[in-house]
Amino acid sequence: MTTLETQPTSKPPAARRRASAPGAFRPHVIWALFKRNLQSYFSNPAGYVFITLFVIISSCVAFWQPEFFASNLANLDQLNRYMPYVLLFFIPAITMTSWADERRQGTDELILTLPAHDLDVVLGKYLAALGIYTVALGFSLSHLxxxxxxxxxxxxxxxxxxxxYWLMGAMLIAFGMVASLLSSNVTVGFILGALFCAVPVFLEWLGSPAAGSLRRLIEGWSVPAQFRDFGTGVIPLSGVFYFVSLAAAMLYLNMMLLGRRHWAGGEASSGRWVHSAIRFAAVLVSLFSLNLMIEKAGLRKDMSAEKMHTLSADSLALVRQIPEDKPVLVQAYYSPEVPRDFVQTKSDLLGLLREFEAASGGRVKLNLVPAELYSDAAREAEKRFGIEPKQILTEDQAKRSVSEVILGVAFTSGLEEVVIPFFDRGLPVEYELTRSIRVVSRTGRKKVGILSTDAKMMGGFDMRSMNSTPEWSVVGELKKQYEVSTVSPDAPVPTDLDALVVGLPYSLTQKQIDNLTAYVKAGGPALLLLDPFPAFNPQLAPEVPKMPPGGMFGGGPPPEPKGNLKPLLDLIGLDWPSTEIVWNRYNPIPQLAMLEPEIVFLGKGGGNEDAFNGKDPITSGLQQMVTIFPGLLRPKAGGAGPEFTPLLRTDESGGIVPWDDAVQQGFMGMGINPRRRHTPSGSGYTLAARLVGPAAGDSATPKEADAKKGDAAKDAKDKPATIKVIAVADMDLIGEQFFELRRQKIANLDFDNVTFVLNCVDVLAGDDSFVELRKKRLKHRTLARIEEQTRTFVEQYQKQSTLAEDAAKAKLDDAQKRFDKQVAEVKSRTDIDEREKEIQLNNLQSIAQRRLEVEKANVEDERLEKVREAKADSEQKTRAIENQVRFMAAAIPPLPPLILGLIVFGVRLGRENRGAVPTRLA
Known part of the structure; x- marks a missing residue:
């Protein structure tokens, strides 16, 4: 047992009385207690056992759950979710001996008779327990x-x-020490410590019986709610003060309970209890009030690499460009209480709005309006700006409920007005705010046209389906920034457009294509969305003829056939084979592993550094995209025409599926052929490209150039315009599902499809103010090593699939050769007449055709079985890698504390046996 040593002092009596006065603060006493408790813990192997268990449990929570591999992200999200509950068992294991063991051994009397204030004793023991937890947390850094x-x-x-983690443990240690002080039994101290620590941890559950604002207030004061910002990479001052203040309050309670020995049991003890309770309640109220004030201040430090919770330089620059004589009034209407899933969104929205106001130098006027349902503020938001409550389905504690939430913002400047009716969870808050402020502060918007094609991006009535089609979400996004209008292809395209979006241009008639070609040839910026197989409507595929207005059953005059798109493609120097569909095996989303290979994922995670062109502002910084049955683009043979710059490219793990093999016609319409073959080509394919430069075939010969020299005006007039076109071989990449994923943040899927298309329009229109800001989001930090290893298995699966397909093709070829040989033998016979030959050939063909069909079915079943076996083998090997990671994560991190504990145990055992009689050790 380590004892406390006090040094004799030479201070005079007066100084000694001042030093021993109740208000004195003696650091050497705190240090002595800290060292004593810390040494006693780490000199005992049991302490290392607890630390080892802590590291093992946290490792299992962080890395053993399927969600860790399903999310495919290198972070501690799973541990963040369960860390408060892990500490419910570990913190009481640290604090249970703080006072209970002292009272059991009777050493508490020695400590309490020291010439020290109760605060010195409490701080010494608290810092020792905090030191133990800090060491344990240090061992858990092996997770990194x-x-x-x-x-x-x-x-x-x-x-x-x-x-x-550290602040959370620091606070719970103070709770555990209070529990230990109430008992002399270590086991009871552990149980009480777990119960006391459970109060702030499960506070959000305790608030369930309450309703409205009281419930949300109680939930907001729970440990998981206060820790949430730390887990996202932000250190909020309110969160720091919450943990520190509660720890201080519990230490104060600890000191009060320790001081009860001076007055408990006396005549005035009952009054003292009431007085102490009132003092402690006053401390809690004071700390609660201070916490509310600090929380409203919204001060926080963003530590993440992407600085997602801090205004970017682009936002600050755009805000400072607002004219001082034309300030922007921002009115945010929000529900005081929102469902748990929207707490972070609301916090980010209000926090960034305050930062905009502070950084604008008075150019942004902010009005935050709490709007309860059916209140005057809610009615004002609905009547003036169309901001209405939105019904949100929430799952809270195994119960589903529908909440109506108001979370909209209106921006006004002069006569200009922009309204965001509701901020969904997935909307990039800073980008939406910056764009709205910039748009409303400028009187003129650039013009973007949407060419009317069979894609019907602007919506309207569809004569084929006899239904109204809604406007595409991409159009709504463009309207937030541009003046968007419908452009008819039957007349020349207006030249005052800053950009033109054309969906499925091959669906136009020849005259309409000619009008589009004239616009592009004149230098009009255009975004061409091509698609060999539009999944949103396969009947719009280029290989399918136009249907009459009444659909496949007729009911109207025959439509004018589709025009020839080749002249336009030749003009821009582009080759687009409309009958070829790209497939690829790269898939970084484990929960979507069963998707068809024609759903092509683009990302650098699979080692494809060319997935996004890092030198072009449109694609630099993009992280992940998805295309659905895309086509391919390549420069026109001969190299003539505009410069071809690839924007999106697949890796070399895929190939091409011909249109005829990919689709099959049935009674219910067109569908996917389940027996299509995927033969790797070993090549990557360009899915989107930028074409800039003189039109193909417009370069003048020397003789023509000399003829033009005589007339300068004619030279200027005849000078070919610069082609400005972005071509994309898939229109499904801006389908409604990707906008819904972006808005709702479904399954935390975060694709850059919307960002890519909006960047294309911005660059074409010459308005790149938001290109960089739009890309600002958390970096997709995938588990690259697992991806690299599973990539090998995918390649093996492809090879086995190819071998199975080649073997199946060889068997079918052999069957066909046998049939051809039999036919040749019959034809070569001279002992029968032609009539007999024809009869035998017909019989032979009938029999052989039946055998061939049976052979084809058997061979195809055999091929599919081999492909399934290869896929199952690949999946099994992938699961084996995940299991290896699990065991590595659970086995390696606990080794340092375990080894250290064994060393301490060996040293302690050696000291105990030192000097003992050898015969006693036998």
């Missing part, structure tokens, strides 16, 4: 080693996360 081995974690976000 595992993440670094698997990928590239955000160390700034990890720092904020561990600060949150």
């Amino acid at each position: 080693v595992v993440l670094r081995f698997l990928g590239a974690p955000d160390y700034g976000a990890m720092f904020a996360t561990y600060v949150g």
Whole structure:
């Protein structure tokens, strides 16, 4: 047992009385207690056992759950979710001996008779327990080693996360010490400590019986709610003060309970209890009030690498460009209480609005309006700006409920007005705010035209289906920034457009294509959305003839046939084979592993560094995209025409499926052929390209150039315009599902499809103010090592599939050769007449055709079985890699504390046996 040593002092009596006065603060006493408790814990192997268990449990929580591999992200999201509950068992294991063991051994009397204030004793023991927890947390830093081995974690976000872990433990230790002080039994101290710590951890559950604002207030004061910002890479001052203030309050309660020995049991003890309770309640109220004030201030430090919670330089620059004589009034209407899933969105929205106001120098006037349902503020938001409550389905504690939430913002400047009716969880808050402020502060908007094609992007009545089709979401996005109008292809395209969006241009008639070609030839910027197989409506595929207005059953005059798109493609120097569909095996989303290979994922995670052109502002910074049955683009043979710059490219793990093999016609319409073959080509394909430069075939010969020299005006008039076109071989990439994924943040899927298309329009229109800001989002830090290893298995699966397909084709060829040989033998016979030959050939063909069909079915079943076996083998090997990662994460991190504990145990055992009689050790 370590004892406390006090040094004799030479101070005079007066000084000694001042030093021993109740208000004195003696650091050497705190240090002595800290060292004593810390040494006693780490000199005992049991302490290392607890630390080892803590590291093992946290490792299992972080890496053993299927969600870790399903999300495919190098972070500690799973541990963040369960860390408060892990500490419910570990913190009481640290604090249970703080006072209970002292009272059991009787050493508490020695400590309490020291010439020290109760605060010195409490701080000494508290810092010792905090030191033990800090050491345990330090051993858990091995989680970062595992993440670094698997990928590239955000160390700034990890720092904020561990600060949150430390503060959370620091607060719960104070709760556990109070529990230990109430009992002399270590086991009871552990149980009471777990119960006391459970109060702030499960506070959000305790608030369930309450309703409205009281419930949300109680939930907001729970440990998981206060830790949430730390887990995202932000260190909020309100969160720091919450943990520190509650720890201070519990230490104050600890000191009060420790001081009860001076007055408990006396005549005035009952009054003292009431007085102490009132003092402690006053401390809690004061800290609660201070916490509310600090929370409203909204001060926080963004530690993440992407600075998602801090205004970017682009936003600040755009805000400072607002004319001082034309300020922007921002009115935000929000529900005071929102469902749990929208707490972070509301916090980000209000926090960034305050930062805009502070950084604008008075150019942005902010009015935050809490709007309860059916209140005057809610009616004003609906009547003036169309901001209405939105019904949100929430799942809370195994119960489903529908909440009506108001979360909209109106921007006004002069006569200009922009309204965002509702902020869904997935909307990029800073981008939406910056764009709205910039648009409303400028009187003129650039013009974007949507060419009317069979894609019907602007919506309207469809004569074929006899239904009204809604406007595409991409059009609504463009309307937030541009003046968007419908452009008829039957007349020359207006030349005052800043950009033209054309969906499925091959669906136009020849005259309409000629009008579009004239616009492009004159230098009109255009976004061409091509598609060999539009999944949103396969009947619009280029290989399918136009249907009459009444659909496949007729009911109207025959439509004018589709025109020839080749002249337009030749003009821009583009080759687009409309009968070829690209497929690829790269899929970084494990929960979507069963998707067809024609649903092509684009990303650098699979080693494809050319997935996004890093030198072009449209695609630099993009992380992940999805295309659905896309086509391919390549420059026109001969190299003539505009410069061809690839924007999106697949890796070399895919190939091409011909149109005839990919689709099959049935009674119910066109569908996907389930027996189509996927033969790898070993080549990557361009899915989107930018074409800029003189039109193909417009370069003048020397003789023509000399003829033009005589007339300068004619030279200027005849000078070919610069082609400005972006071509994309898939229109489904801007389908409604991707906008819904972006708005609702479904399954945390985060694709850059919307960002890519909006960037294309911005660059074509010459308005690139938001291109960089739009790309600002969390970096997709995938588990690169697992992807690399599984990529090998995918390649093996492709090889086995190819071998199975080649074997199936060889068997069918052999069957066909046998049939051809039999036919040749019959034809070569001279002993029968032609009539007999014809009869035998017909019989032979009938029999052979039946055998051939049976052979084809058997061969195809055999091929599919081999392909399924290859896929099952690939999936089994992938699961084996995941299991290896699980065991590595669970086995390696606990080794350092375990080894250290064994060393301490060996040293302690050696000291105990030192000097003992050898015969006693036998």
